[in-house]
Amino acid sequence: MDTGTHVVMGLALGGLATLDPVVANSSITAASVMVGTIIGSQIPDIDTILKLKNNASYIRNHRGVTHSIPAVILWPLLITGVIYLFFPETNLFHLWLWTFIAVFLHVFVDIFNAYGTQALRPFSSRWVALGMINTFDPFIFAMHVFGLFLWIFGMDPGYTFLVIYCILFIYYILRYFAKKSVEAKVQKLIPDATEIIISPTMKYNQWRIAIKNKDSFFVGRALRGQVRIVDQFKRVPIPKTPIFNAATKDKNISAFLSFSPVYRWEIETIENIVEIRFIDLRYRSNEYYPFVAVAHLDKDLTIINSYTGWIFSEEKLKKKLDIITN
Template identity: 35%
Template sequence: MIRSDEMDTSSHIIMGLGLAALAHIDPAVANSAALSQAVLFGTVIGSNAPDFDYIYRMKGKGSYIRNHRSTSHSLFALPLWSIAVSGIIYAFLPEASFLHLFLWTFLAVILHVFFDLFNVHGTQVSLPFTKKWIAFDSLPLVDPTILVVHLFGFSLLPFFPMDEVFLTIYLFIFLYLAVRSISTVLVKRNLHLHFQNSIRIKLIPRISLFHWDVIIETKDDFLFGVFAKGSLTIDHSLVKKIAFPDLVSESKKHPLVSDFLSSTQYAYPFVLKRKNGYLVYWKDLRFRTNKFFPILTIIAVSSDHKMNEGFIGTLYSLKQYKQVIKQLKNTAS
């Protein structure tokens, strides 16, 4: 199951538009064309603002992976994004009320980070107090239910007041989120009762309601399966046995591995010995298609244990994987 690494930009734009419609529940917005226009820009831009950390891609994919959903999604960043976005819009629309513009933009920024917390990736929202990733494992990274409900709301706007429509829409969405969250907690509690020797259990929500991919980590192995219709099916296991442990330990000093490990708590190393050296893999176990883990970093190591070039990112096909390996093999000499 290969998934996107984030809720896509179109989803945040749609949610921003929904919040702009909901904002008309505020009489100041409903009675001012200028403020209504400003809030529209504020909620759409604010709904995307935390993902402006995309700029880190200019320093390389590793830098982006390290920094995405970290400082830009932290509690201290939320008001800063809101002030910046509101301030820029207010400079072009000074007749709008800055306070109301700021509050609705702030709500858009907050909801972006809030919904990110409920998917498998999570955020480092508690920075700088802790670097821990917080993820509630309740929503898929892109949830079509939330998108379809928004689109349904837009289709009703010619017939009903937009504030009433989207107040109903958002009440439904939060009810939907509550159902998903409660069911996730109950399933995880149930699995812990059955796997009392587990170190940790990770649920990866699928699009279908009450349907999760599961990772169960024990002292000796990882179990991978699917929980659906009240029962768990284990379809794959991975024994914890690290080949060439010194090489694996040394690989952590490589910038790409360091970036990768900062972004996930479910990375696991694999080493493949080659004629002219080694390939050290660090794979994110949360994302898999059968026995293939597409989100990873690969480091080429020479026969004398010198770290060389590497790859970090997502491999979407076997063809792409072979191309990357071919390039790295040439450097591991």
């Protein structure tokens, strides 16, 4: 989920924790638990700092080791230890318990996004992405904000958020069946599909779709239960040529290829420069594919410049690649 949603979830868990008698009967424990749930709801995303290094490091590592099984165990211990230094009179076990719930819930809800996490590490490095909930879901965020307002105006926070989380549980079930319905319609439309990737959007009834079969990639969308194919590309393996071998060793290209399951490639010569572009097919928006990886090579197969990330216009991409256009 996005940072804002994780923040309100941390606050909500602090309110929910008041149902715990040990927390409810101790103002010090309640204060320390609130701090623990807020930090615990954020800490797995500490790897966002990798953006300051470069996009390749961020794409390759975000939601990786910081969302793994060892991290879910270690983060609560670390956070509890630090908070205990400032709240030595708190109940240590209950501080750890609610901090653990916050960390676990962060990783758990991220699994339902299209991006997913490597939550099964170290047992498996595969990405777990159920693709049911958008990274920012307006309904989920609004329900948390609504609960916080009720708390401010005097409602019991424990029971308020207990009811809200019961509603959200039902919401997740509805999203599961909505996705399964879209998947069934895609399977009927393309019976020989070997892989179907369905990504939610911020709109409840709208989904992005990327499909593979033996020979082609299909890009589609579902809107109010109707599935439509909007693009089709022939599946062409990456050529085993010196220029592609050189390009795929670049950090930006290799990061993209490690992350993207459905992509196509293009090659073009611009004066004396060869441009190789890889295009992720999952995120089509306004007839444009914004998630790309691009490398420029000279005649000696040396990488001149490269980039991977989200770009919504060719002009911005040129600026990223430091191309001066006349």
